[in-house]
Amino acid sequence: MSTAKIAFIGGGNMATSLIAGLVADGYAAQDICVSEPNPERRNALQARYGVRAFAESTEALADAGTLVLCVKPQIARQVCTAMAPTLPSAAPLVVSVMAGVPERTIQGWLGRPLPIVRAMPNTPAMVQTGAIGLHASAEVDAEGRNRAETILRAAGLIRWVDDEDKIDAVTAISGSGPAYFFLFMEALEEAGIALGLDPETSRLLTMQTALGAAKMAIESDAPPSRLREQVTSPGGTTERALEVFADADLRGLIARATAAARDRAQALSKTLSEDQ
Numbered sequence: 001m002s003t004a005k006i007a008f009i010g011g012g013n014m015a016t017s018l019i020a021g022l023v024a025d026g027y028a029a030q031d032i033c034v035s036e037p038n039p040e041r042r043n044a045l046q047a048r049y050g051v052r053a054f055a056e057s058t059e060a061l062a063d064a065g066t067l068v069l070c071v072k073p074q075i076a077r078q079v080c081t082a083m084a085p086t087l088p089s090a091a092p093l094v095v096s097v098m099a100g101v102p103e104r105t106i107q108g109w110l111g112r113p114l115p116i117v118r119a120m121p122n123t124p125a126m127v128q129t130g131a132i133g134l135h136a137s138a139e140v141d142a143e144g145r146n147r148a149e150t151i152l153r154a155a156g157l158i159r160w161v162d163d164e165d166k167i168d169a170v171t172a173i174s175g176s177g178p179a180y181f182f183l184f185m186e187a188l189e190e191a192g193i194a195l196g197l198d199p200e201t202s203r204l205l206t207m208q209t210a211l212g213a214a215k216m217a218i219e220s221d222a223p224p225s226r227l228r229e230q231v232t233s234p235g236g237t238t239e240r241a242l243e244v245f246a247d248a249d250l251r252g253l254i255a256r257a258t259a260a261a262r263d264r265a266q267a268l269s270k271t272l273s274e275d276q
């Protein structure tokens, strides 16, 4: 077994994002293998990143020290149980990015209590600006944590959580979170058009405002509440807009929406954990 060799199972969007980050970070492409049934995707991964791509997981797995599970949760059981008999005998580290699939369930499907790092990335990982929550099963040692960090850090910011259940909260905040911000951008852009801006101007002003606000929030020592106050002149325009948000209980709405996402993540995990 080579600890350097990483086998990605599934070569879709999330795997491509992680591979792009690893290769951009200088990870040796010849140490990265991918198992992916779609020949066009295999060819694209080989041509673009110089990694080795196979139709069968058995070939991708050979000698791998780390497996990264990047298939859809719906087919995870079938993929893991098919792979179990061909896994390297030395226990590989398993990193799973699959939403809602508990560590114990993956261990059950793979037939032994392998060390599992469960990761919840988000789609900005595609532009190496992901926000990624991580949890390690009890079997993962310090070296395994480092290996998982190397793979995930290439795609963005990582944060460990101490309890696997908290991955459901991570899912509700940063996993689904890009959709919340995109929705806000869509609404702001539409509002700009309704107020008379041409669509292109409204779109560009919206995007740049989102980028600028995120950059300020990240780079400033001040919390977002202070940055908000700096925009809000007493008796001015922002104050009026924020009053409308407050009247509609925007904060309460966000609390309810994220609780609904967390509850759904818990329900999906429960369904899959009963599927052992």
Ligand SMILES: NC(=O)C1=CN([C@@H]2O[C@H](COP(=O)(O)OP(=O)(O)OC[C@H]3O[C@@H](n4cnc5c(N)ncnc54)[C@H](OP(=O)(O)O)[C@@H]3O)[C@@H](O)[C@H]2O)C=CC1
Pocket (backbone or CB within 6 Å): 009, 010, 011, 012, 013, 014, 015, 035, 036, 037, 038, 041, 057, 070, 071, 072, 073, 075, 079, 097, 098, 099, 100, 120, 121, 122, 123, 175
């Ligand atoms: N999108 C998101 O925001 C997030 C996604 N995730 C998780 O990431 C995982 C991957 O998602 P994503 O990359 O978007 O999905 P994709 O559908 O883009 O990628 C999954 C890939 O797996 C391939 N595949 C199907 N069967 C097999 C098999 N037997 N062996 C190997 N590969 C196979 C699929 O091929 P084909 O299409 O031909 O079937 C596809 O290329 C999911 O589990 C999801 O829950 C986690 C966090 C956020």
Ligand SMILES: O=C(O)[C@@H]1CCC=N1
Pocket (backbone or CB within 6 Å): 099, 171, 175, 176
């Ligand atoms: O919507 C979903 O279920 C997945 C999990 C996080 C982002 N997408």
